[in-house]
Each structure stands twice: as structure tokens, then as C-alpha cells.
Amino acid sequence: xxxxxxxxxxKLGAAAPSGIDxxxxxxxxxxxxxxxxLANSEELVPAAKVLLDLGARLSMISALLLPAPxxxxxxxxxxxxxxxEVPMTFGGTPLDGTSYEIxxxxxxxxxxxxxxxxxPSGGSIASLTPFFRTADWPEREIMEMYSISIPNHPNPSxxxxxxxxxxxxxxxxxxxxxxxxAASTKALWDKVLAAKGGAS
Amino acid sequence: xxxxxxxxxxxxxxxxxxxxxxxxxxxxxxDGETVRGVDINAGHVHRGIEYLTTKRSIYQxxxxxxxxxxxCSNSHPETFxxxxxxxxxxxxxxxxxxLRVICAEIKRIASHLFNVGILxxxxxxxxxxxHAMQVREIVQDVKETVFGNRMDLAALCIGGxxxxxxxxxxxxLTASLDKVALEAATLAKTYRSNGTILRxxxxxxxxxxxxxxxxxxxxxxxxxxxxxxxVRVAAPYAGYDRLCVxxxxxxxxxxxxxxxxxxxxxxxxxxxxRDCLRDLPEGPTHLNDRPDIPAGRAVAKCEAPRGELIYxxxxxxxxxxxxxxxxxxxxINWDALRFMLxxxxxxxxxIVVNSIxxxxxxxxx
Numbered sequence: 254x255x256x257x258x259x260x261x262x263x264k265l266g267a268a269a270p271s272g273i274d275x276x277x278x279x280x281x282x283x284x285x286x287x288x289x290x291l292a293n294s295e296e297l298v299p300a301a302k303v304l305l306d307l308g309a310r311l312s313m314i315s316a317l318l319l320p321a322p323x324x325x326x327x328x329x330x331x332x333x334x335x336x337x338e339v340p341m342t343f344g345g346t347p348l349d350g351t352s353y354e355i356x357x358x359x360x361x362x363x364x365x366x367x368x369x370x371x372x373p374s375g376g377s378i379a380s381l382t383p384f385f386r387t388a389d390w391p392e393r394e395i396m397e398m399y400s401i402s403i404p405n406h407p408n409p410s411x412x413x414x415x416x417x418x419x420x421x422x423x424x425x426x427x428x429x430x431x432x433x434x435a436a437s438t439k440a441l442w443d444k445v446l447a448a449k450g451g452a453s
Numbered sequence: 454x455x456x457x458x459x460x461x462x463x464x465x466x467x468x469x470x471x472x473x474x475x476x477x478x479x480x481x482x483x484d485g486e487t488v489r490g491v492d493i494n495a496g497h498v499h500r501g502i503e504y505l506t507t508k509r510s511i512y513q514x515x516x517x518x519x520x521x522x523x524x525c526s527n528s529h530p531e532t533f534x535x536x537x538x539x540x541x542x543x544x545x546x547x548x549x550x551x552l553r554v555i556c557a558e559i560k561r562i563a564s565h566l567f568n569v570g571i572l573x574x575x576x577x578x579x580x581x582x583x584h585a586m587q588v589r590e591i592v593q594d595v596k597e598t599v600f601g602n603r604m605d606l607a608a609l610c611i612g613g614x615x616x617x618x619x620x621x622x623x624x625x626l627t628a629s630l631d632k633v634a635l636e637a638a639t640l641a642k643t644y645r646s647n648g649t650i651l652r653x654x655x656x657x658x659x660x661x662x663x664x665x666x667x668x669x670x671x672x673x674x675x676x677x678x679x680x681x682x683x684v685r686v687a688a689p690y691a692g693y694d695r696l697c698v699x700x701x702x703x704x705x706x707x708x709x710x711x712x713x714x715x716x717x718x719x720x721x722x723x724x725x726x727r728d729c730l731r732d733l734p735e736g737p738t739h740l741n742d743r744p745d746i747p748a749g750r751a752v753a754k755c756e757a758p759r760g761e762l763i764y765x766x767x768x769x770x771x772x773x774x775x776x777x778x779x780x781x782x783x784x785i786n787w788d789a790l791r792f793m794l795x796x797x798x799x800x801x802x803x804i805v806v807n808s809i810x811x812x813x814x815x816x817x818x
Contacts, residue, residue: 281544284688286752310669312754312785315765315778356765356778358752363687365752367765387669387785413496413817442513 255285256362258307265289265368268303269296274343285364292344294355294370298379301357301368305384309359309366314381314391316399319371321350346371353401357381357388372401380406396420461489466802468497474571475813481794481802488797493787499817506777511537511746511768514777515610522781522815523604524567527560528757530609533777535690536766537611540749548736549613550692551729555626556600556608556616557691557755558722558729562633563592564758565673565715565722568810569644572712575804576653581643588636595629598622611746613739623730634723641716644709654709658793658805661706668789671782672760673714674809678706684756696728708801708808715810745770759783759810781815 255277258264262275271293279285291297301311322340340348351374359366372378380403381388392403393412400421403409410416461482468476476497482490502521506514518529531553538545545553570585593603599622600606608616618626644650660670665678675682683700685693701717703710748770754763760782767776786809793805 278539280539280690282689282694284690286539288750312669312761313763313765313778313780315776317767317776317778320769320775358763358765360761363684365688365754365763367752385669386667386788389788390784391780411496413499415496 255279255283256364257285257287257366261287261307261366262289264303265300268299269293271296272344273300287364287366288369289366290343290369290371294344294346294372294376294378297357297368297370298381298384301359301381301384304359304361304366304368307361309361311357311381311385311387312360312365313358314388314395315356315358316395316401317354317356318399319348319350319352319354322348342371344371346373353399355395355401375400375402377402377404379403382407460484464799468494470803475811477811477813479802479806481799483799486798486800488794488799488802491791491794493790495787495813495817497817498813502818503777503779507773507775510772511774512611512743514774516607518777518779519605519607519609521779521818522812524564524812525560525757525759525762525781525815526605527556527608528755528762529779531557531691532753532755532762532764532779533766534609534611535753535755536751536764537746537768539751539753540766540768541611541744541746543612543740543744545613545691546737546739547692547734548617549738550695551733552614552616552618552738553609553691554693554696555618555726555729556606556614558725559592559595559599560606561722561758562637562719563589563596564810565719566592566637566640568807569640569712569715571807572654572708572804573650575807576649578647578649581640581647581650584636584643585640588633588640591629591633591636595626598625610739612744613737615739617738618730618733626726627730630723630726634720637716637719637723641713641720644712644716651709653801653804654707654712654808656705656707657801658708658797658808659706660789660793662704664792665706665789668785668792670760670786670789670809672756672758672786672810673711673718674782674786674789675760676700676702677710677714679704682761684754684761688754690753690755692729695732696725698725708804711808711810757782759812759815760786779818781812783809783812783816787811787816 266273269291274290277287346352353372355370357368392406397411397414461484464481466479468478478494480492509517515530518533519526521529566585566589570582573581597603608614660678662679665675679702681700681702685698699721746768748768750767752765763780765778769775
């Protein structure tokens with residue numbers, strides 16, 4: 254049985270009048286995961302305040318760089334085709350490989366509601382730290398890893414990365430793991446598969 | 454060194470410090486012997502494992518996530534495979550659900566005994582430290598005997614578990630649990646009554662319930678401050694919804710309460726394993742094929758020894774995940790040290806820090 258309020262989608266929709274995309278799933282153990290995409294990332298704070306009033310705990314914030322759409326192979330008549338339109342997220346953030354998705358995972362008595370905001374590269378998003386202490390570290394980590402600013406964060410100092418290193422470290426530096434192509438030998442993996450009679 | 458307030462001085466603790474198991478830097482403002490402010494500086498073992506997960510296949514990540522941390526190594530792949538199974542709509546066999554509980558609780562016993570052992574070491578009670586570690590060694594032997602490894606059990610796979618119990622290993626496990634139960638009860642009695650332990654831990658590093666709620670702390674730290682929250686009950690997974698999982702709480706929120714919660718949970722974990730062995734159904738331990746994980750997203754959480762561990766997995770149908778993000782209990786519990794260390798004595802800093810059972814490798818990934 255879900256512990257999310259029955260009218261949660263309605264409350265979030267009222268707090269985010271630009272529009273929400275709400276869905277939910279339930280595991281075999283009866284644990285609910287709900288997802289609420291915001292059409293307008295500026296409506297994050299009013300939506301989060303709805304959850305604050307419900308006693309929600311902000312468990313985690315995930316940020317990810319949304320991948321660009323796959324390019325079609327160029328044929329002889331490629332030049333004759335009109336330029337393909339860049340797909341958009343719900344709410345109209347371009348999916349051109351430079352935009353971000355920020356997921357705010359809230360716990361409500363064991364169930365999870367994830368608020369999803371989309372931010373273009375170099376864009377900004379309001380801080381939730383004034384309302385949820387648990388947003389402090391994740392927001393600082395996001396600022397140092399990605400090209401996202403959180404202007405009203407009360408303590409925008411570095412979390413893990415040294416201040417001498419530029420922000421958006423994942424996009425501006427070549428980490429060692431990239432340098433080595435994040436590769437490791439797959440000899441052991443092949444050996445395991447061979448021993449089990451699978452393809453090597 | 455003069456601190457921000459002219460009456461205070463600033464001292465460093467860490468990043469390499471005799472009382473810290475892993476590197477973490479605390480910039481502590483003191484007034485005489487009393488702590489007035491704490492600034493935490495992290496990042497010394499930041500390894501970029503989240504990035505690496507997007508360069509490994511979803512199946513290889515079961516192995517990689519087990520190497521994020523050693524003390525709660527089982528919890529990482531456990532939660533990761535739960536997220537993948539949610540996306541793929543996989544239901545694991547009933548026997549596997551119970552076997553997942555058994556390996557998780559074995560790890561919980563070992564982790565909690567390690568923490569209370571270190572507490573004894575930090576109070577200078579070396580005999581008690583060695584006693585706790587000796588009891589933990591019984592659990593280490595269990596891990597080595599049942600799983601073949603003393604830390605990383607390699608017990609989990611998508612669709613079930615990679616180990617099984619036969620009559621011989623079950624008998625060894627049962628006999629070992631009897632020994633641990635006896636010794637853990639003796640340990641708990643000592644922690645409850647010994648003057649040295651009580652003087653160093655009672656009323657020290659207090660986190661009130663209100664502050665605990667504000668910090669969003671999880672696990673034994675939360676339960677020792679009166680918050681009755683345990684993922685195994687609030688958001689059941691594996692076989693926990695078939696079992697009776699008691700959630701102990703204490704009201705005082707001090708170092709002693711956090712140690713006693715862990716010692717109590719050692720006893721409960723032993724009982725949970727016994728219940729699983731009693732009810733363990735016959736049948737397969739995992740799915741026979743290796744199902745493709747389709748495009749999707751999922752949030753999964755489990756009760757690791759230090760508290761709620763949460764994973765977010767997003768897939769796009771490729772072998773590699775689009776994003777894997779996790780938040781370990783220590784990540785959230787560090788913040789509470791600002792409250793626990795307020796007005797603490799310098800001599801108690803190490804004891805208070807240890808009381809949140811911090812894991813830096815987990816925190817920084």
C-alpha cells in the first residue's frame with residue numbers, strides 16, 4: 254500500500270502550474286517509486302515545499318548529462334534532407350547532448366518521489382538547502398562536477414575537488430579513467446564465461 | 454593558529470590521524486579544551502567510481518559496486534541489482550530472497566562488532582577492543598567458509614544470489630551464530646555496565662531528535678536519537694517482508710546509545726538469520742538466463758549496516774548504464790557531527806567521529 258498521499262500529483266501540479274509529468278510504479282513488496290518531471294525548473298522550490306509540508310526527507314540528488322540523439326549515418330542524399338530538429342525534454346529543454354537532468358529523490362515513509370528538473374548547459378537551478386539540510390553536500394558536488402550553478406546555495410565551497418581545479422570537472426578535464434579509456438583487462442571475464450561454456 | 458573568533462584557536466584533525474581509519478580533514482575551532490566549531494573537508498579518496506560505472510556493462514557493475522567499500526560491500530551490489538531487477542521486472546526466486554537476507558545480516562554483524570570494537574580502542578580499553586575483534590573473527594570465519602571471502606562476499610547477482618547453503622555450511626553457520634550470540638551478550642553487558650565505557654560515552658556527542666531529523670541522519674545514528682526508521686521495515690525488499698524485523702530506538706542520542714543500538718542489532722541480526730534458516734524454502738537460487746536490462750529508471754534502497762543506502766539507475770537499453778548514482782549513509786551522517794561535536798572536549802573528538810561509524814571510501818566514491 255502506497256504511503257504517498259492520494260492527491261500528491263494534484264498538489265504538485267498546483268505548485269508547478271507550468272506542468273508536470275507524473276507516473277509511479279510499485280514493487281512486488283508494495284514499495285512505491287513516483288516520478289514527477291517539472292516543465293519549468295524554476296518551479297522546483299514550490300514543488301519541494303509541498304513535499305516539505307508532507308514531512309518528506311530529501312534522500313539524494315542525482316545529476317546527469319543527457320545524451321545527444323544518435324546521429325543517422327550520412328548517405329549520398331544526406332545533403333538533400335532537411336536538418337533534423339533537436340528533440341526536447343518535457344518542458345522544452347533541448348536534448349542536444351549539453352543539457353542536464355537533475356533528480357531530487359524524496360523519501361516519504363519508505364516510498365520515494367523523484368522530482369525531475371531539466372537545466373541547459375551553463376544554466377542554474379535554485380538551491381533546496383535552505384529547506385532541506387541534506388541538499389547541502391549533493392548540491393556542492395553537482396556544482397563542481399557539472400556546468401550548473403546554484404546561485405543561492407548558502408555555502409558554495411568545494412566538496413571533494415580542490416578549489417584550484419576549474420568547475421565542471423567532468424567536462425573540462427580528462428580524468429585518468431578517460432585517459433586509459435576506463436579500460437581494464439577482460440581476460441578474467443572471458444575465462445569465467447569460457448568455464449561456464451558461454452561465448453568468450 | 455587563531456580561529457575566526459578571537460577567543461578561539463583552530464586545530465587540524467586529519468586528514469591522516471591516528472584515530473581516523475580513513476582520511477578526512479576536520480578544521481576545529483576550540484576554546485580551551487572545548488570545541489566551538491567544526492568544518493569538514495573531504496575529497497582525499499575521491500576515485501570517480503560513478504563515472505566508471507557508465508563504462509562497464511550492467512553485469513560488470515555488480516562486481517565494481519562491491520568494491521566501493523569493504524565493511525558494507527554486500528549492500529552496494531545488493532541495492533544495484535535491486536534497481537536493475539526493478540527495471541527489468543525480474544522477480545527473484547524465493548530461496549534467493551532469504552539467502553540475500555542471510556548474507557546482508559552476516560555483514561551487519563561483522564560491521565557493527567568492528568565499530569563497537571574501535572570504540573573500546575579509542576577509550577583505551579584494549580582488552581575489550583580485542584574481545585570485540587575476537588568475536589568478529591568468528592563472523593569473518595563464517596564469511597570465509599560460506600562465501601570463500603572474508604570481506605567481499607560476491608554473493609549477489611541480477612536475478613538472485615551466487616551462493617547456496619548445504620547441510621554442512623548451515624551447521625557451521627548455526628554453530629558460529631550460537632558462539633557469537635553468547636559473546637555479543639557478554640559484550641553488551643560490559644558496554645552497559647563498565648565505568649570506563651560509561652564515563653567516556655554517556656552524554657557525549659549528543660544529537661537530539663530534532664537535530665537528527667533536520668540532518669536527515671539514517672541508520673543506527675538516527676535510531677539512537679529516537680527516530681524509528683529502518684529500510685527493511687519501511688521499504689521492504691528481499692525476504693524482509695516475511696520476517697519480523699525489530700527496530701530498536703534509544704532517546705538520548707549520545708555515543709553510548711549509538712553503540713548500544715549496534716550491539717542490540719547484532720542480536721537481532723542473529724535472530725533474523727536463524728529465522729531464515731528455519732524458513733529457507735527449497736528451489737533455485739537464481740534465474741538461469743542473464744536477462745537483458747531494458748531502457749528504464751529505478752530507485753532502490755536497502756538498510757546497510759550504517760543505514761539507508763539508495764541507488765538511482767538509469768538505462769537506455771545499451772549494455773552500459775546511462776547513469777548510476779548512489780548515496781551512502783555516511784554521506785548524510787557527516788553533517789550531524791557539527792551538532793555532536795558542539796561543546797565537546799578535544800579528547801572526545803575521535804570517539805564522537807567513530808560513533809557515526811563513518812566510511813570515507815563510501816562517501817567519496
